Amino acid sequence: MIKVYRLTTGEDLIADELDRNTNTIKLKKPFVLIPQQQAPGKPVSVGFVPYSPYAKDDEIEIKYNNVISDVIPKLELSNAYKQNTGAGIIEPSVQEKQFITESKLPELDK
Numbered sequence: 001m002i003k004v005y006r007l008t009t010g011e012d013l014i015a016d017e018l019d020r021n022t023n024t025i026k027l028k029k030p031f032v033l034i035p036q037q038q039a040p041g042k043p044v045s046v047g048f049v050p051y052s053p054y055a056k057d058d059e060i061e062i063k064y065n066n067v068i069s070d071v072i073p074k075l076e077l078s079n080a081y082k083q084n085t086g087a088g089i090i091e092p093s094v095q096e097k098q099f100i101t102e103s104k105l106p107e108l109d110k
Contacts, residue, residue, distance in 0.1 A: 002014065002015070003015065012033040013033070013062075017070075027062060032050075033046050033047070034046065034048075046080070
């Protein structure tokens with residue numbers, strides 16, 4: 001299952017969780033999420049950077065003690081991860097609630 005993990009280092013990872021026990025979580029193809037904004041008031045986009053670019057394998061284990069939280073990502077983020085990794089089926093988008101930075105601001109009547 002694809003999840004987003006907040007680590008004690010402040011990094012946000014997205015990865016496919018393979019296994020979990022009391023001490024570690026095994027992840028496949030983990031990426032660090034990097035929020036990017038072109039200018040104030042513009043939508044925020046997310047960049048994907050490999051978590052361990054020098055590793056031979058695409059599976060790693062992280063210590064459970066280093067994870068603050070884990071959540072299931074929004075559909076758009078999950079689909080972007082699948083596109084970057086070539087894993088899984090891209091699911092059709094259903095209009096979800098958005099943050100104000102993810103949508104156009106309404107125009108005021110003059």
